[in-house]
Amino acid sequence: MMQFRPAASRGHAQLDWLDSWHSFSFGQYYNPDEMGFGALRVINEDRVDPAAGFPPHSHQDMEILTYVLEGGLRHRDSTGGTGVLRPGEMQVMSAGRGITHSEMNDSRVDPVHFLQIWVVPGPRGLTPGYRQQPLDASAVRAGWQKVAAPADENAQFVLHQDARLWIGWPAAGSAWRQPLAPERAYYLHVARGRVQVGTHTLQSGDALGLKGEALLETVAGTDSELLLFDLA
Template identity: 45%
Template sequence: MKTVYHPAESRGFADHGWLRSSHTFSFANYYNRERMHFGALRVINDDCVKGGEGFGTHPHSDMEIISLPLEGALQHRDSMGNGSIIRRGDVQVMSAGSGITHSEFNADPDQPVKFLQIWVFPREKGGTPRYGQVRIADFTRRNDFQQIVSPNPEDEGVWIHQDAWFHLADFDKGTVKTYEMKKTGNGVYLFVISGRAKVGLQILDRRDGYGIWDTGGFTLEVLEDSEVLVIDVPMELP
């Protein structure tokens, strides 16, 4: 088993006034050649946007973009005509494919919105752009790895154009749970949203990241009540 540990304080950070963002991987003005991606996982941005502010209309292509709200209300609009507001308990995906423009704004003028913005390389380039949104709070279970993203349109959660699976887990202190990789050749990136957990000898605190590969699975020991995001992705890119 191979691993890589990214403590929260080692992330890149940008403060634009209206936006405060921590970058697990190289992004915008933060560049670290040792942290370009983890397999097909390209970006984990931990964003906080001031009330009434947001990302103006801008383009993307050839990327699967997943948004996971943690607090507040995020308003989405795109060139396909979609418009919605997502909150904690929702998950949103935008397959940029051959090209799309969109904007993301804080729908509340007074309170910040906090969310994880995650990018995954697609299996193939140039696909048809698409948008999806699901209320994952309707089917989540405590003390289990609850699937919220997969490659399969028929599965729970949203789907993306990659052999990748995301699981969001709310764990009580003392829980011990084993996770098995979904596909041979995949690795897992753990991101601790809150709490404290342990894999092997490695203790993971709030906002720490931990990559695991060249193994069929791992066991997570929960040291405090925790919310953990598990991102299972191919380690080899096309």
Template identity: 45%
Template sequence: MISVRKSEDRGFADHGWLKSFHTFSFADYFDPARMGFGRLRVINEDRIAPGTGFGTHGHCDMEILSVVLEGALAHCDSLGHAGVIRPGEVQVMSAGRGVRHSETNGAPGEVTHFLQIWLLPSETGIEPGYAQLAVDPARKRGRLALVAAPEAREGTLRWHADARLHAGCFDGMESATLALDEGRLGCVHVARGSVEINGQRLRAGDAAMLRDEPRIELCAGKGAEVLVFDLAS
């Protein structure tokens, strides 16, 4: 079974400095039918105006992923990490038993466009952590590259969620398939362009949630950039 969440049906908040679309319930946007999917709790598509951002605030017991699409995101946290995340880079912060951080626009004069994704951890109260990864564009060209997983692998971020994240870019005849073990869930978020997922055309901002499907098949991309999650239910 495949359920498609269209871009135009998402929740939306306009705070002036921040414009944010919510795939699932978040902050003032509440839909009891959209409280997450498997271990996924939040997929927000954010645009932050120049010179602004999220001030220092706290989180606990959540795996937080940031994927920058345009501009740059400046990060600072209570663990002593500070840096800038640029397009093609991803960040994972394990909030664990507690961390405070800020995320601000790091691109003077430009809007920063990024995805903020939260996943429920497999265990609570762990030591908080932070990691950042630049993903080689060649790894994603016409294929699905593993970006984050519960186990440590070279070229992959480790997080504490029962989920694996793949990223891919597809045009024309390029295609890829990801098998899903029995009982696993799949979620595809289209960050740019359009692509067919199991025969259904999705466009930027759309998401497909797959349950009781043996595989995820992607093809017929048009400037498509996608995030693909293999999730525990």
């Protein structure tokens, strides 16, 4: 089964400094039919004006992944983690028993455009943690790469949940085939570009939920950036 979720059906929040689209219920956007997808709780697509951002605020018991599409996002948190996240990098923060952080546009001239993703962890009360690293650009252009997974799978980033994040950057015209486990659920989010999956044409912000499927076949209409969540 494939369930198509067009970008325009997402929730939307517009502030003086923030333009945000919510794939699932978040903040003032509430849709009882869109409370998440398994352990995947939030995908927010945010655009933040120059010199603006989210001042220090707290989280608890959440795995928070950040993926920048354009610009630079300055991060600082109570574990001592700090840095500027840019396209081609990934950041994963485990809020655990409690963490405070801020996220600010690093530029005073250009906006920053990024995805913030929340995954509900299995265990609660973990020690907070933070990791930021570049992705292997040549690998994600060559095919799906598992970049976040439980600790025993030795992925680049750890998720404290029976969940995995695969990232792929297919070039225009490329056709990829990815085996799936039919007993698991998958959520494909198009961060950028256009791809064909069966009868569905997905563009930036569109998503596809998959259940009971054994294979994901994608054909890229343009150079694209794709996120595939593998969930129990």
